[in-house]
Amino acid sequence: MTMPQAAAGLQQEREAALIAAILAGDREKFHDLIRPYERQVYLTALTLVKNETEAEDVAQEAILRAYRKLAGFRGDAKFSTWLIAITLNEARSRLREEKRAIVDSLDDHDAQEGDYTPAALTDWREVPSEVLERQEIRALMQQAVAELPDTFRQVVILRDMEELSVNETAEALGISVALVKVRLHRARLLLQKRLVPLLRIGWKAKPKSGMLRRLPWF
Amino acid sequence: MVLNCRHVWDRISDYIDGSLDPSVRADVEQHLAHCEICSAVLDSTRNIIILMADDRVFELPVDFSQRLHACLDLVLATESPDPV
Numbered sequence: 001m002t003m004p005q006a007a008a009g010l011q012q013e014r015e016a017a018l019i020a021a022i023l024a025g026d027r028e029k030f031h032d033l034i035r036p037y038e039r040q041v042y043l044t045a046l047t048l049v050k051n052e053t054e055a056e057d058v059a060q061e062a063i064l065r066a067y068r069k070l071a072g073f074r075g076d077a078k079f080s081t082w083l084i085a086i087t088l089n090e091a092r093s094r095l096r097e098e099k100r101a102i103v104d105s106l107d108d109h110d111a112q113e114g115d116y117t118p119a120a121l122t123d124w125r126e127v128p129s130e131v132l133e134r135q136e137i138r139a140l141m142q143q144a145v146a147e148l149p150d151t152f153r154q155v156v157i158l159r160d161m162e163e164l165s166v167n168e169t170a171e172a173l174g175i176s177v178a179l180v181k182v183r184l185h186r187a188r189l190l191l192q193k194r195l196v197p198l199l200r201i202g203w204k205a206k207p208k209s210g211m212l213r214r215l216p217w218f
Numbered sequence: 219m220v221l222n223c224r225h226v227w228d229r230i231s232d233y234i235d236g237s238l239d240p241s242v243r244a245d246v247e248q249h250l251a252h253c254e255i256c257s258a259v260l261d262s263t264r265n266i267i268i269l270m271a272d273d274r275v276f277e278l279p280v281d282f283s284q285r286l287h288a289c290l291d292l293v294l295a296t297e298s299p300d301p302v
Binding site for chain 2: 022023025027028030031034035038039042043046052056059060063064067068069070071072116117118119129131132137138141142145156160161163166181184185188189191192195196
């Protein structure tokens with residue numbers, strides 16, 4: 001999560017103290033250690049397995065694994081990054097076991113320049129928080145994310161949904177910062193291109209719903 | 219440097235993340251000030267990113283946390299973390 005440096009430092013200290021206590025025998029403190037990251041772990045699992053029940057299984061397994069391997073956490077990475085990397089591994093091994101579509105190769109065509117043209121529409125500037133009052137919009141977004149190529153989806157989930165930094169995203173996925181940036185940019189433009197026309201239709205369908213306030217950016 | 223729309227689209231993600239070099243950022247802003255289409259692309263892309271960060275888009279399953287901690291209780295009661 002993005003947070004001011006001082007707060008991040010305090011959080012890291014708190015986590016280090018919790019980890020020390022757990023390893024010294026106060027196992028119950030693992031509940032406190034893991035609670036802030038439940039959602040992140042679940043969503044990371046969901047991005048790979050794309051099934052809610054399986055994602056919950058993967059999240060549980062990943063968290064249990066983190067508990068069992070806790071002594072191996074060195075503190076040179078952030079605990080959250082370490083936990084996400086475990087979750088990604090757990091989800092990948094689940095996919096391998098099931099002989100389902102494996103995650104894309106890491107040396108795919110991401111480094112090449114492609115033609116990613118965004119949708120150029122001028123009349124969708126709803127207030128985002130109000131857009132999400134509508135279930136159909138959430139469903140459209142979930143579908144658009146699910147349809148992204150695996151490598152793009154992983155990056156956009158960690159960076160834009162879970163708000164990891166670019167460096168943390170790179171570390172969790174085991175790829176370079178440059179590749180994170182390329183994938184993130186393309187994923188965002190793909191989502192923009194896919195969603196904006198749909199959101200615009202939704203907007204036009206409900207012209208009197210009070211969602212027409214302009215955002216203050218321009 | 220005068221940028222065209224294509225150049226701006228290629229930099230829109232870095233612009234939103236604030237990771238453009240100051241001189242490039244100034245060029246992009248100069249273009250945005252005059253280009254309604256790129257302004258709309260920027261707005262809508264930023265809106266998508268804001269929506270993505272909203273917890274309501276992907277909600278946790280009902281009682282996910284309770285099930286997780288119940289499962290943890292079973293393990294914590296019987297297992298210590300592995301030694302290094």
